[in-house]
Amino acid sequence: MKLISGTVLQSASRFTVKILVVAAATVGGGALVSSSVFAALTAEATGSSSVEAGTIKWVQTTATGDGFSTGITGVAPGDIQNRYVNLANTGTLDGLTPTLTIVGSGAAALTNILKVNIQKCTVAWAAGSCSGTASDVLGSVGTPVLVSSVTGSALTNLNITSASLTNRLKITITVGPVTEVTTNGVLPSGIQGATSTLAWTFTLQQRAAVTVEG
Amino acid sequence: MQRGRWISRNFRLAAVAALVGAISLAPTELRSADAVVSARAIPTSISVTAGTAKVVAGLTSGATATGTLTLSGITTSSCSASTTVTAKVTAAQTIFVASATGISIGNIITAAGGGVPANTRVTGITGLTLTLSANVTLAKNDPVAFQGCFQQFFSVNNIGSIALLAFSISQTSASASPTGISIQGCSGTWVEGSSATCSGGTISTLFTNTSGGSATSSFTSISGTFPTGAQARELRAVCDRSGQTTQINVRVSTATDLRAGITTNG
Numbered sequence: 001m002k003l004i005s006g007t008v009l010q011s012a013s014r015f016t017v018k019i020l021v022v023a024a025a026t027v028g029g030g031a032l033v034s035s036s037v038f039a040a041l042t043a044e045a046t047g048s049s050s051v052e053a054g055t056i057k058w059v060q061t062t063a064t065g066d067g068f069s070t071g072i073t074g075v076a077p078g079d080i081q082n083r084y085v086n087l088a089n090t091g092t093l094d095g096l097t098p099t100l101t102i103v104g105s106g107a108a109a110l111t112n113i114l115k116v117n118i119q120k121c122t123v124a125w126a127a128g129s130c131s132g133t134a135s136d137v138l139g140s141v142g143t144p145v146l147v148s149s150v151t152g153s154a155l156t157n158l159n160i161t162s163a164s165l166t167n168r169l170k171i172t173i174t175v176g177p178v179t180e181v182t183t184n185g186v187l188p189s190g191i192q193g194a195t196s197t198l199a200w201t202f203t204l205q206q207r208a209a210v211t212v213e214g
Numbered sequence: 215m216q217r218g219r220w221i222s223r224n225f226r227l228a229a230v231a232a233l234v235g236a237i238s239l240a241p242t243e244l245r246s247a248d249a250v251v252s253a254r255a256i257p258t259s260i261s262v263t264a265g266t267a268k269v270v271a272g273l274t275s276g277a278t279a280t281g282t283l284t285l286s287g288i289t290t291s292s293c294s295a296s297t298t299v300t301a302k303v304t305a306a307q308t309i310f311v312a313s314a315t316g317i318s319i320g321n322i323i324t325a326a327g328g329g330v331p332a333n334t335r336v337t338g339i340t341g342l343t344l345t346l347s348a349n350v351t352l353a354k355n356d357p358v359a360f361q362g363c364f365q366q367f368f369s370v371n372n373i374g375s376i377a378l379l380a381f382s383i384s385q386t387s388a389s390a391s392p393t394g395i396s397i398q399g400c401s402g403t404w405v406e407g408s409s410a411t412c413s414g415g416t417i418s419t420l421f422t423n424t425s426g427g428s429a430t431s432s433f434t435s436i437s438g439t440f441p442t443g444a445q446a447r448e449l450r451a452v453c454d455r456s457g458q459t460t461q462i463n464v465r466v467s468t469a470t471d472l473r474a475g476i477t478t479n480g
Binding site: 056058059065066067068070071072073074077079081082084089093095106107110114127128173175177179180181182184185186191192193194195197198199200202203204205206 | 251252253254255256257258259260261262263264265266267268269270271278279280281282283373374375376463464465466467468469472473474475476477478479480
């Protein structure tokens, strides 16, 4: 009986030791990882090497004439209005995937017949002409796109690297065809005399993240 | 030996437990530093306002009132002219004249030498060929006179903000007129009066509504250059009866009547 009791006690003792070992190892392992994480955070906060974030600035300014500062009035179907703006990445990070979104408000009937195309010139535009090299940024001269379809639309041929050349843009707004008949001076319900306001948002993404060894 | 196995077993348990602890406390998501940064140029907006294309008919060149114009004063006698016949005709309703200037549909034709029944009227004018309401017999070079039509002038004004290259006009006769009511234009300048003339130009009949009383003509297009805020055309309604009334309707279509598109660099 003593022998039996001694065996039982010995087994119980071994079992208890196992539990203690497991518990200690679990806590120890966790503590090991935790301490390493906190050590990393602490290093970022107080380390001697500084990390300065780059900037990405997509700046639009009026080039010549009215740009976007003055509204367009009295347009008729077939009319073309050119406005000139500059667009540049003045930040320190290269850009990626420039896009444009135009949101129309007001007279939907008018918005729906407005078309736009954008060209870039390597030199300043002069009276609608580019003496340098012109390239299409959105749509083309012969194929403008509907304003209402410009939602996150990709822009091409732009200088988007940091401190790159200014993009000299000619924004061409074309009034599409429409048939309305005015009888005895009474305007029909339609585009005539109506106003559409177009909000333009040029967006530039940052370049892809890079891994730097050093 | 037994002690060695015990140590080995517990060492494995310890290793497993350590891994469990490490995994349970390890970071489980990426830091926000991996989010993509984008820049937006300050949103700007521009308004686009469409112009208007509209004409009205009124009694004066400055009239701007919208709606149908009713001409109820077609009472002033006009249209007197004389010319000669250029070819012999015998019992025919068509004659050829040296000049059609001043001759209007509805005129009563008379011939000093006879051969023209009373109250014979001009019912059609094509160049120098006149169509009459009765058969006549005339010799070459016979003089003929025309008179007895009634007129009222009115103006079509561009009151929109878009210049026009055309507008259309229609007429509804409110009372019967056997030979219809004509709308005439002048390529020069109208000199109004009982014997109105077209100074520096010629009179042309734009259309004649011969469908009878209360009939509406189809719209007839009139071309030209019609700037904004100005009289587009001065026209004359002519018929062969005094006291007739007619309603004038004018219209503009953005599809066909506007000036050509303009490119503006602004």
